[in-house]
Amino acid sequence: SYVLTQPPSVSVAPGKTATITCGADNIEHERVHWYQQKPGQAPQLVLYNESDRPSGVPERFSGSNSGHTATLTISRVEAGDEADYYCQLWDRGSDHRVFGGGTKLTVL
Amino acid sequence: QVQLVGSGGGMVQPGKSLRLSCAAPRVAVRDYGLSWVRQAPGKGLEWVTSISSGGAERSYAASVKGRFTISRDNTRNTLYLQMNSLRVEDTGLYFCAICVRDREDASLDYWGPGILVSVSS
Numbered sequence: 001s002y003v004l005t006q007p008p009s010v011s012v013a014p015g016k017t018a019t020i021t022c023g024a025d026n027i028e029h030e031r032v033h034w035y036q037q038k039p040g041q042a043p044q045l046v047l048y049n050e051s052d053r054p055s056g057v058p059e060r061f062s063g064s065n066s067g068h069t070a071t072l073t074i075s076r077v078e079a080g081d082e083a084d085y086y087c088q089l090w091d092r093g094s095d096h097r098v099f100g101g102g103t104k105l106t107v108l
Numbered sequence: 109q110v111q112l113v114g115s116g117g118g119m120v121q122p123g124k125s126l127r128l129s130c131a132a133p134r135v136a137v138r139d140y141g142l143s144w145v146r147q148a149p150g151k152g153l154e155w156v157t158s159i160s161s162g163g164a165e166r167s168y169a170a171s172v173k174g175r176f177t178i179s180r181d182n183t184r185n186t187l188y189l190q191m192n193s194l195r196v197e198d199t200g201l202y203f204c205a206i207c208v209r210d211r212e213d214a215s216l217d218y219w220g221p222g223i224l225v226s227v228s229s
Contacts (some may be wrong), residue, residue: 030213045215054217088215099152
């Protein structure tokens with residue numbers, strides 16, 4: 001079964017680019033989704049199927065998936081992007097949805 | 109805007125039961141998959157269970173299988189989670205979520221605000 005590995009924390013200055021990774025063997029074969037969770041709030045979908053953005057999510061949010069790593073990229077980071085970010089996929093072997101451990105994005 | 113309204117949380121002793129509900133007052137959920145995801149205090153997200161649009165397909169995390177039961181009433185636009193034999197480690201916020209594409213590998217598109225469950229002696 002999948003274990004999704006995310007860095008616990010990422011820090012970036014405003015206006016720069018943040019990169020958050022989600023690692024697992026052969027993850028490139030799976031549909032990976034990304035969620036943003038701000039303190040005290042429910043998670044919110046920011047990318048689905050690696051790189052598709054739901055309505056209302058800025059174009060600054062983009063994604064990719066290759067080899068053993070899926071990546072969420074946030075360009076021109078703003079203070080409002082500070083949050084926890086989780087990757088997620090469906091593990092067909094166990095018939096379970098699986099979340100990564102989450103990455104806390106800090107905007108310096 | 110898809111709104112989900114949760115209820116049924118509270119504080120219970122280990123071994124007791126709770127039933128959570130999640131209603132969608134402004135959207136017909138009959139065509140959507142539904143899920144529960146939980147979050148222990150200060151921890152990450154943990155998928156708990158999912159149910160298909162028609163209710164025939166259900167899956168559970170190993171940590172709750174045999175104790176929790178997911179169900180839905182499409183006429184009431186409501187999702188349920190019956191939680192039996194509760195343990196201290198079941199404590200946390202429980203989120204309901206809608207999967208618009210109703211596939212196991214699809215994203216969880218809309219989330220409820222979270223229902224607090226506290227299991228303690």
